[in-house]
Amino acid sequence: MSQLIGHPADSIAVVDDAGEHTYGELIEQARVLASVLKQEIDTDRPFIPFLAGRDALSVVSLLAIWLAEGVAVPLDPLMPAPEWEWRIRDVDARYLICSPGKESDAHFLTQRCGIKILKAIGHEASPLALVALDQQKEAVVIYTSGTSRYPRGVVHTFSSVEAQVKTLCRAWRWSPEDRLLHVLPIAHIHGLVCGLLCTLAAGASCLLMPVFKTEKVWEQLASRKFTLFTAVPTIYQYMLDAWNKSSAVQRRTWQDGARTLRLAIVGSSPLPPSVHNQWLKLAGKPLLTRYGLTEAGMVLSQQEQGERRPDCLGSPLPGVSVRLVDESGHKVSGVGELEVRSPQMFKGYHGKADLNQQVFSQGWFRTGDMAILDHGQYRLLGKRSIDIIKTGGYRVSALEIEAMLDAHPGIRECAVLGTPSDRLGEAICACVVPVSRHINLKEIREWLCTEVASYKLPTKMTLLEKLPRTPLGKVDKQGLKRVLSAPAQKFIT
Numbered sequence: 001m002s003q004l005i006g007h008p009a010d011s012i013a014v015v016d017d018a019g020e021h022t023y024g025e026l027i028e029q030a031r032v033l034a035s036v037l038k039q040e041i042d043t044d045r046p047f048i049p050f051l052a053g054r055d056a057l058s059v060v061s062l063l064a065i066w067l068a069e070g071v072a073v074p075l076d077p078l079m080p081a082p083e084w085e086w087r088i089r090d091v092d093a094r095y096l097i098c099s100p101g102k103e104s105d106a107h108f109l110t111q112r113c114g115i116k117i118l119k120a121i122g123h124e125a126s127p128l129a130l131v132a133l134d135q136q137k138e139a140v141v142i143y144t145s146g147t148s149r150y151p152r153g154v155v156h157t158f159s160s161v162e163a164q165v166k167t168l169c170r171a172w173r174w175s176p177e178d179r180l181l182h183v184l185p186i187a188h189i190h191g192l193v194c195g196l197l198c199t200l201a202a203g204a205s206c207l208l209m210p211v212f213k214t215e216k217v218w219e220q221l222a223s224r225k226f227t228l229f230t231a232v233p234t235i236y237q238y239m240l241d242a243w244n245k246s247s248a249v250q251r252r253t254w255q256d257g258a259r260t261l262r263l264a265i266v267g268s269s270p271l272p273p274s275v276h277n278q279w280l281k282l283a284g285k286p287l288l289t290r291y292g293l294t295e296a297g298m299v300l301s302q303q304e305q306g307e308r309r310p311d312c313l314g315s316p317l318p319g320v321s322v323r324l325v326d327e328s329g330h331k332v333s334g335v336g337e338l339e340v341r342s343p344q345m346f347k348g349y350h351g352k353a354d355l356n357q358q359v360f361s362q363g364w365f366r367t368g369d370m371a372i373l374d375h376g377q378y379r380l381l382g383k384r385s386i387d388i389i390k391t392g393g394y395r396v397s398a399l400e401i402e403a404m405l406d407a408h409p410g411i412r413e414c415a416v417l418g419t420p421s422d423r424l425g426e427a428i429c430a431c432v433v434p435v436s437r438h439i440n441l442k443e444i445r446e447w448l449c450t451e452v453a454s455y456k457l458p459t460k461m462t463l464l465e466k467l468p469r470t471p472l473g474k475v476d477k478q479g480l481k482r483v484l485s486a487p488a489q490k491f492i493t
Helices: 023-040 056-067 081-090 103-113 158-171 189-202 214-222 233-245 248-260 273-283 353-358 398-406 441-449 477-484
Strands: 012-016 019-022 047-051 071-075 095-098 116-119 138-143 153-157 179-182 205-208 228-231 263-266 288-293 297-301 321-325 336-341 364-374 377-383 388-391 394-397 411-421 425-434 460-463
Touching: 012 023, 012 056, 012 189, 019 023, 023 056, 023 095, 023 116, 047 056, 047 081, 056 071, 056 095, 056 189, 071 081, 081 103, 095 103, 103 116, 138 158, 138 189, 153 158, 158 189, 158 297, 179 189, 179 214, 189 205, 189 228, 189 288, 189 297, 214 233, 214 248, 228 233, 233 273, 248 273, 273 398, 321 364, 377 388, 377 398, 388 411, 388 425, 394 398, 398 411, 398 425, 398 441, 411 477, 425 477, 441 460
Parallel strands: 012 205, 047 071, 047 095, 071 138, 095 116, 179 205, 179 228, 228 263, 263 288, 425 460
Antiparallel strands: 012 019, 138 153, 288 297, 321 336, 336 364, 364 377, 388 394, 411 425
16 A cells, blocks of 8 residues: 555556546545545455456456555456356455446345455545554455366565565566556456555556457557557467467557567466567567466566577575475475465465465465476476376376367367376377368377377377366366266377
């Protein structure tokens, strides 16, 4: 809060469909809503979800909850109502802030959860006085992407959020002159911290697009007003697809916009080499890859002036310590599980005391991600639980095979995972989304024989129209396993 209040009140903080919003206006609206909240709250530090789009009212709701000494729980408006209900019940919330246009959804939640609805705007109340926030108190609950059966509520304090913001503002050289094109969900750490909070802390401004539409994003970039853009690989793939289908005139305009960006940042899932190469050719400079977790914020990042290889994630950000360990927890110099220690670390998973003890080892957070240090940068090999396939006595990285398959011109995207096998323990299964219907999986497998060791070859391959994804664009491999278990699914072996 102190960082926001320190900026010129008349500086533009957020632009959305309703227009421009200054820092002074957002803080004043937040103080009024906080006053209303304060009169309603009858418990100490309640969890308060808010349901708003990618607009200024998300900022107002977040700040108001903090000023009223509550714990913010952002809800993704693109999620189905049962997902909101699950989160509301998980934190035992009694109040919900909703924006205009969300009233019918809020009414449903009132019926299902007995929760009291408060509108984000339209109140007449004396603004609540600004207060100093206790850095050790809980600030926000951000839910994981849900690639396991149920998402986990990750509790961050004001201290851990501030550490994340300061680290990124320093590493990516945020300044008041920066302007971010924001297209990510605010209910996730990538959109909330890397996008929104870094903007506000730096005294910069961002355009919050209400929904992601590829051509609308290109039109905004073509204005050449933006210095920063951050997205997941899937979004960059959509943008490149639109580029390839566009006219020569559009391409020149869009290219000028892309080349105006100071940084185009990518993360949250592996970056296909084809996306890296196409963007480099289009924009004149490579995407900057970063790696982070809901629990620990951003951990690794490539350098603005350093080498940016598509298969690597960079080095530890300022103030972040990492190490690689074996299954016994001993530090190793080769392949190992990535562990993290930093001031950015979350307080714990809400309501999961046993799990909180399991995920820490002597102060180090166990990420579950397998990695290797490769010429000064960390290279991710995949999740220990799903991307490291134990087959025939070997350990195979699903991400390595995915990168190989992605290089084939007939493959649009793919996912590799292990499926049960009596003979091998796990069989390597490749799910392929083709560029066109005219594709021969047997020919692709024969081609792959020349690229990888025989024990890394998929023993099963199947064609899919699309891959199941989480709201942030990650491939949902648990959901994919359910798709593959369907009786009608056909494989080649």
